[in-house]
Amino acid sequence: MSESTARTELKGIGVSAGTASGPIALVTPAVGIDQHEPASVDPESDGVRVREALEGVAASLRSRAEHANSETSKAVLEATATLATDKGLIKGIDKELKKGSGVTKAIHDAVETYAAKLRKLGGYMAERVTDLYDIRDRATARVRNLPEPGIPDLTEPSILIAEDLAPAETATLDPESVSGIITEAGGATSHTAILAAQLGIPAAVQVKGIAEAVVNQPQVALDGGTGKVIVAPDASDVSELEARSRRRAELLAxxxxxxxxxxxxxxxxxxxxxxxxxxxxxxxxxxxxxxxxxxxxxxxxxxxxxxxxxxxxxxxxxxxxxxxxxxxxxxxxxxxxxxxxxxxxxxxxxxxxxxxxxxxxxxxxxxxxxxxxxxxxxxxxxxxxxxxxxxxxxxxxxxxxxxxxxxxxxxxxxxxxxxxxxxxxxxxxxxxxxxxxxxxxxxxxxxxxxxxxxxxxxxxxxxxxxxxxxxxxxxxxxxxxxxxxxxxxxxxxxxxxxxxxxxxxxxxxxxxxxxxxxxxxxxxxxxxxxxxxxxxxxxxxxxxxxxxxxxxxxxxxxxxxxxxxxx
Incomplete structure (x- = not known):
């Protein structure tokens, strides 16, 4: 595919001003339900497996909390760790297992039921639906013995591309290695938006189609002030963003x-x-x-x-x-x-x-x-x-x-x-x-x-x-x-x-x-x-x-x- 046909402009919501261009780092997606798993025939044993997975998720989140970049991030991670072992969530999973659902389907269905309740509560509890889905995805990966979703190891400053970023990821972002953030979901007051602004990382949310647009594309450019994203930017795009960045630095000096x-x-x-x-x-x-x-x-x-x-x-x-x-x-x-x-x-x-x-x-x-x-x-x-x-x-x-x-x-x-x-x-x-x-x-x-x-x-x-x-x-x-x-x-x-x-x-x-x-x-x-x-x-x-x-x-x-x- 030629450079001219590969170049794509997308528009989202700018939530953290600044410009960035560089290589793409795709956040590892969630593995989802195992479509080939058998129905649960031993709910008690399967329940033990799920509890072990959830306890492992909680331990991992608490460990991340120790390395969080702020006390606020630490508090969010610790709260999410507590949510991972919530009695109501576990009870809901047990209920699904007793109905005969497979292990991963039981996790997903119980979480969806719980998420609906949190959305109904609104406010802070509605915000925790993202946390709950992160717990679901990590627990599912553990019971399937697959990699948990998350940010890959970055060998150079990169722009993260994700459906959304959970607190477990945003809490440990390093501005030296993450030069920008682009997500398909999220809003102006989401965890991702607020933390990106605090860290000074250019970011845009609600960039629909970004995951599909960056397939086989090595680079992306971002304006976190306007929400403009350029996939496969050409030299003039990068030059203009760099010029804007310089002018911005001069203005703020x-x-x-x-x-x-x-x-x-x-x-x-x-x-x-x-x-x-x-x-x-x-x-x-x-x-x-x-x-x-x-x-x-x-x-x-x-x-x-x-x-x-x-x-x-x-x-x-x-x-x-x-x-x-x-x-x-x-x-x-x-x-x-x-x-x-x-x-x-x-x-x-x-x-x-x-x-x-x-x-x-x-x-x-x-x-x-x-x-x-x-x-x-x-x-x-x-x-x-x-x-x-x-x-x-x-x-x-x-x-x-x-x-x-x-x-x-x-x-x-x-x-x-x-x-x-x-x-x-x-x-x-x-x-x-x-x-x-x-x-x-x-x-x-x-x-x-x-x-x-x-x-x-x-x-x-x-x-x-x-x-x-x-x-x-x-x-x-x-x-x-x-x-x-x-x-x-x-x-x-x-x-x-x-x-x-x-x-x-x-x-x-x-x-x-x-x-x-x-x-x-x-x-x-x-x-x-x-x-x-x-x-x-x-x-x-x-x-x-x-x-x-x-x-x-x-x-x-x-x-x-x-x-x-x-x-």
């Missing part, structure tokens, strides 16, 4: 200091973190603190809540890492969609819309009181700490009053709320008469505004932050903040998109929190534009009839040089 527009309007640039180790690493970046510390990693996959002492120790480490820089802590965001064994409120018809976040805290006052006590103790212990505390999933002023009164009783200095529901956005003017600040979680706000599951990659277009309806919700929140003289931040993935950041600044958002690796590009973009231009961009985007037209309208007003960062 002088990106340092506070976030601000060209005319000096301040926009704080902060980091999203999940653990004390994340805080330690993020604090080394040139940024202004943390705009979102997700505390649920302290609570998940445990038989009992962490003690006040354990929580205090963690919060002290986080505050110490950032010194006098701002740290915004989100209180426990768990409940029906992130079930805790020690805080089970019972089954619900629609858990994604159930007693999660602050609603759980209002049912289990002991949990929120212990967390607030620990945060107050940590604040007292770290001299000069700038601690802000906010509640998740707030929808009413009554909820705001309940949380603010409770948090202030512990002497905490800055009390805020997350704006993740249209209700909170619309009522922001009233809510911010009580709260000291608000932070917009664009991932959930997009999900609830557009009635689209944010974990379903096929709905990525509906979940775009450029959707005019979502922009109007952000605008309403910012207006509520302006009316009350209260700061409004954004801590969803949208804040890390340089072009979206300009629009957010124009809407009145005063701080943006993102993966630390994204800060330089956002800072450089802000400094190329004055506030009036940002406001004009926001006005055009708000009035646009579609998401794509909103983005194009903003891009038309942007300095052409930023196309190397955003398009």
């Amino acid at each position: 002088d990106s340092a200091g506070e976030g601000a527009t060209r005319d000096g309007h301040k926009v704080k640039l902060l980091a999203n973190i999940g653990t004390a180790e994340d805080a330690r690493k993020a604090a080394k970046f040139d940024l202004e603190g943390s705009g979102l510390f997700r505390t649920e990693f302290l609570f998940l996959d445990r038989d009992a809540a962490p003690s006040v002492e354990e929580q205090t120790e963690t919060y002290i480490k986080v505050l110490q890492a950032f010194g006098q820089r701002r740290v915004v802590v989100r209180t426990l965001d768990a409940g029906a969609d992130k079930p805790l064994s020690f805080a089970d409120l019972g089954p619900e018809e629609n858990p994604a819309l159930g007693r999660r976040g602050l609603r759980l805290s209002m049912e289990r006052v002991d949990l929120i009181d212990q967390q607030l006590e620990a945060l107050a103790a940590a604040h007292q212990a770290v001299e000069g700490a700038d601690l802000w505390v906010m509640a998740p999933m707030v929808s009413t002023i009554e909820e705001t009053e309940w949380f603010a009164e409770r948090a202030r009783s512990y002497g905490l200095p800055q009390i805020g709320v997350m704006v993740e529901t249209p209700a909170a956005a619309i009522l922001s003017e009233q809510i911010l008469t009580v709260a000291d600040f608000a932070s917009i979680g664009t991932n959930d706000l997009s999900q609830y505004t557009m009635a689209a599951d944010r974990m379903q990659g096929e709905l990525a277009g509906l979940l775009s932050p450029w959707q005019p309806a979502v922009l109007r919700m952000i605008q309403a929140t910012a207006q509520g903040g302006e009316h009350n003289g209260k700061p409004i931040g954004v801590c969803g993935e949208a804040g890390g998109d340089p072009l979206v950041a300009l629009v957010l600044a124009g809407l009145g958002v005063s701080s943006l929190s993102m993966a630390p690796a994204k800060v330089s590009a956002v800072r450089a973009t802000l400094r190329l534009h004055d506030l009036e231009t940002c406001r004009d961009m926001a006005d055009l985007a708000i009035k646009a009839p579609t998401a794509s037209q909103a983005r194009e309208a903003a891009l038309e007003l942007a300095d052409p040089i930023i196309r190397d960062l955003v398009s």
